[in-house]
Amino acid sequence: MTAAYSRPQPDPGPDGEPSMAAAPGDVGGPASASTPTAADGPLDSAAPSLVTGAATEAGSPPTADAVVAEPRRRLHPLSPLLSGAKSIAVIVAALSWQTLSQVGIERFALVVAVVAVGVVIFAVVGWLNTGYHVVGRELRIQDGLLWRRNRAIPLDRLQAVEMRRPLLAQLTGLAELRLEVVGGGKTEAPLAYLSVREAAALRQRLLALAGRTPGVVAAPGAAEPAPAAPERPLFRVSNRDLLISQLLTPQAFLLPVGVAFVVMQFVLEGSWTFVGIASTMTAMAGVLLQPIRRVLQDWDFRLARDPDGRLAVRYGLLETRSQIVPLNRVQSIGVTWPLLWRAKDWLHMRLDIAGYAGPQSNDDKRSDRLLPVGVFPAARQLVWEVLPGVDLAALPTLPPPDRARWLHPFALRSFGTGLTPEVFVARSGLLTKELTVVPYARLQSVRVVQGPVQRWLRLATVYADTAGGRSGVAQDRDVAEAWWIAEQLSIRARRAREATSQLPDAQQQVPAPAVQSPMPADGPAPGPAFADGPAPGPAFADGPTAGPGPASADGSVPGDDAYWRRPPQP
Amino acid sequence: MTEPSATAPAPTDPLEPWPDTVDWRPVSRSLITVELINRAIWVVVVLAGLTVGVVLTDHWIWPAAMAAVVVAAIWRSLVTVRAVKAWGYAERDNDLLVRHGLVIRRLSIVPYARMQFVDVTAGPLERAFHLATVQLHTAAAASDAKIPGLLPEEASRLRDRLTALGEDRAEGL
Numbered sequence: 001m002t003a004a005y006s007r008p009q010p011d012p013g014p015d016g017e018p019s020m021a022a023a024p025g026d027v028g029g030p031a032s033a034s035t036p037t038a039a040d041g042p043l044d045s046a047a048p049s050l051v052t053g054a055a056t057e058a059g060s061p062p063t064a065d066a067v068v069a070e071p072r073r074r075l076h077p078l079s080p081l082l083s084g085a086k087s088i089a090v091i092v093a094a095l096s097w098q099t100l101s102q103v104g105i106e107r108f109a110l111v112v113a114v115v116a117v118g119v120v121i122f123a124v125v126g127w128l129n130t131g132y133h134v135v136g137r138e139l140r141i142q143d144g145l146l147w148r149r150n151r152a153i154p155l156d157r158l159q160a161v162e163m164r165r166p167l168l169a170q171l172t173g174l175a176e177l178r179l180e181v182v183g184g185g186k187t188e189a190p191l192a193y194l195s196v197r198e199a200a201a202l203r204q205r206l207l208a209l210a211g212r213t214p215g216v217v218a219a220p221g222a223a224e225p226a227p228a229a230p231e232r233p234l235f236r237v238s239n240r241d242l243l244i245s246q247l248l249t250p251q252a253f254l255l256p257v258g259v260a261f262v263v264m265q266f267v268l269e270g271s272w273t274f275v276g277i278a279s280t281m282t283a284m285a286g287v288l289l290q291p292i293r294r295v296l297q298d299w300d301f302r303l304a305r306d307p308d309g310r311l312a313v314r315y316g317l318l319e320t321r322s323q324i325v326p327l328n329r330v331q332s333i334g335v336t337w338p339l340l341w342r343a344k345d346w347l348h349m350r351l352d353i354a355g356y357a358g359p360q361s362n363d364d365k366r367s368d369r370l371l372p373v374g375v376f377p378a379a380r381q382l383v384w385e386v387l388p389g390v391d392l393a394a395l396p397t398l399p400p401p402d403r404a405r406w407l408h409p410f411a412l413r414s415f416g417t418g419l420t421p422e423v424f425v426a427r428s429g430l431l432t433k434e435l436t437v438v439p440y441a442r443l444q445s446v447r448v449v450q451g452p453v454q455r456w457l458r459l460a461t462v463y464a465d466t467a468g469g470r471s472g473v474a475q476d477r478d479v480a481e482a483w484w485i486a487e488q489l490s491i492r493a494r495r496a497r498e499a500t501s502q503l504p505d506a507q508q509q510v511p512a513p514a515v516q517s518p519m520p521a522d523g524p525a526p527g528p529a530f531a532d533g534p535a536p537g538p539a540f541a542d543g544p545t546a547g548p549g550p551a552s553a554d555g556s557v558p559g560d561d562a563y564w565r566r567p568p569q570p
Numbered sequence: 571m572t573e574p575s576a577t578a579p580a581p582t583d584p585l586e587p588w589p590d591t592v593d594w595r596p597v598s599r600s601l602i603t604v605e606l607i608n609r610a611i612w613v614v615v616v617l618a619g620l621t622v623g624v625v626l627t628d629h630w631i632w633p634a635a636m637a638a639v640v641v642a643a644i645w646r647s648l649v650t651v652r653a654v655k656a657w658g659y660a661e662r663d664n665d666l667l668v669r670h671g672l673v674i675r676r677l678s679i680v681p682y683a684r685m686q687f688v689d690v691t692a693g694p695l696e697r698a699f700h701l702a703t704v705q706l707h708t709a710a711a712a713s714d715a716k717i718p719g720l721l722p723e724e725a726s727r728l729r730d731r732l733t734a735l736g737e738d739r740a741e742g743l
Contacts, residue, residue: 443681443684444684444709444710445678445679445680445681445684445712445713446678446679447676447677447714448677449674450675452673452674455675465708465712465713467709467710469711471710483588486677486679487588489679490665490681497681
């Protein structure tokens with residue numbers, strides 16, 4: 001594909017050498033030339049100009065023209081150094097304390113220096129071969145040294161954009177831009193690194209292109225007014241709460257035991273070597289890694305609504321992350337009440353977005369926080385913001401039938417399932433309570449599964465699958481009820497889909513003031529401070545009874561009474 | 571449209587919900603043969619390995635293992651016959667239903683609108699018996715709508731129909 005579009009470009013980049021423009025064209029070849037153009041509809045405006053090349057500068061609509069003529073850009077020149085530093089840290093960690101004590105400090109330094117030079121050279125060559133640009137409604141990225149890769153990312157499939165700034169990048173004023181696209185096992189297209197301003201501008205532009213209204217895309221390039229309207233701050237987690245919440249984890253509770261054990265061992269054996277102490281400290285750090293990492297990652301957690309109604313999430317101390325999620329990309333919300341947090345009445349929430357790797361992936365790497373720690377009223381307000389019309393306090397669920405006690409002797413009452421007008425709700429867990437909320441419009445498929453014991457008890461489990469990787473699970477329902485839930489889920493999902501596809505513009509991008517908070521009138525709750533936005537003022541007038549009032553069109557949704565009458569037992 | 575009244579869910583056979591609206595179609599019985607041959611090949615390989623053990627060490631555990639393998643294979647084969655009969659699929663107006671499994675029974679309901687792509691595969695053994703497998707993929711990794719043991723013409727008909735319906739009703743996520 002590079003052969004098709006890199007030729008007409010006037011200049012490879014701001015500081016490019018001529019070999020750059022020619023090289024990818026040679027390798028890309030005719031085989032890959034057809035892939036991007038066959039990909040999607042929105043390309044149509046751009047496709048003819050690609051073929052005719054420079055001739056289009058005069059003709060064709062002005063917006064498409066300006067987009068196509070854009071030269072391929074390089075990443076920031078400092079990026080090879082930064083990415084090299086990362087690999088060096090990994091290598092040093094792999095060499096470990098043991099090696100240090102064996103080879104001595106000079107040799108160790110020498111090895112590290114040699115490795116460092118090699119890594120940086122490799123990174124520089126990689127940097128020379130990496131470039132990106134926006135063509136029509138696609139972002140195209142070329143990279144790779146031996147195996148060259150040209151990727152075209154259709155922006156209308158964009159799920160979320162995240163800007164990450166690790167410590168080194170913060171010191172040098174750089175940022176990494178990560179795009180989440182459906183179907184990738186990992187994050188596609190991390191652009192590491194760009195200057196912060198460039199990254200912010202590119203992100204605004206990609207998100208504008210990703211929105212389904214092509215008319216908005218009139219002003220491409222850095223001319224995009226990035227700080228056009230102020231964001232409306234939604235919520236902020238106090239760092240004190242975050243710290244306490246991570247002290248209330250099993251790892252932190254076990255720490256004193258571990259310290260006592262180690263100290264006792266040292267006292268008994270009386271051997272105080274540097275390597276011994278260093279290794280022990282590393283091991284301890286390993287145990288404590290998760291809570292510490294959580295604190296560092298979720299530090300200064302802020303949520304806001306950007307002017308276009310998208311959700312902006314920012315957090316992190318050493319590595320700051322700033323993520324922008326269009327609300328219609330939210331696949332499900334998970335709420336968890338950990339056992340040790342009960343005393344504080346705290347909970348944490350996660351946001352599932354398609355494109356992030358499945359549930360098996362490392363929990364720390366995922367960027368799925370909606371609320372790292374908070375009290376229930378805060379959670380309720382946030383859920384209302386993310387899924388307008390869903391009130392966390394008004395999600396009634398029914399437990400499974402009593403005979404499911406054979407399967408869950410203690411936890412039966414903690415399971416529950418409910419169908420509200422907008423969402424499918426599933427609760428589970430006796431000690432660590434969990435709640436999953438899946439909007440019908442995001443349902444991918446419905447499964448009914450019945451194991452042998454369940455068959456004997458006439459029970460079945462219903463799964464509501466989403467693209468986010470996690471499913472809403474209605475555990476151990478009566479068979480007839482399970483079929484009924486499955487049927488209802490597919491009917492409601494279809495209606496929700498039809499509703500959204502008929503009004504593509506009126507997706508869930510509800511203007512912010514239209515959504516009123518379900519917060520009760522008696523002001524902000526104790527604990528994390530509510531940031532009252534400048535725009536709508538405290539709109540807390542509605543009590544919980546107002547529930548899904550202003551935002552949802554209730555007339556079109558099937559009445560819910562039927563569900564709460566349990567179907568006749570066979 | 572298949573919308574049973576919401577208030578009266580008919581209690582039905584666990585494997586066949588909504589009997590009045592859903593027209594279940596079985597998969598080809600030749601799939602039994604294919605599965606049995608597959609198993610036979612596997613058993614022969616394992617028995618060969620165990621025979622080597624017998625020749626080398628002459629320990630009683632080898633014949634015992636052989637007997638166990640044969641018994642397990644026979645039992646699995648009996649199950650296979652019933653399991654293949656339990657596979658079924660149905661095309662409704664808006665979604666595809668696939669059910670399978672004997673011990674753990676599963677039913678998947680996949681709306682055509684959520685289809686991302688359709689796989690049609692046929693291994694050498696399946697081809698010899700004129701069978702193919704159609705699998706429907708959605709954006710959710712958990713959804714499994716796989717229909718084995720289809721005749722080639724039925725497989726291509728299903729594929730074409732699924733893609734046509736998917737194009738009609740498709741949307742992103």
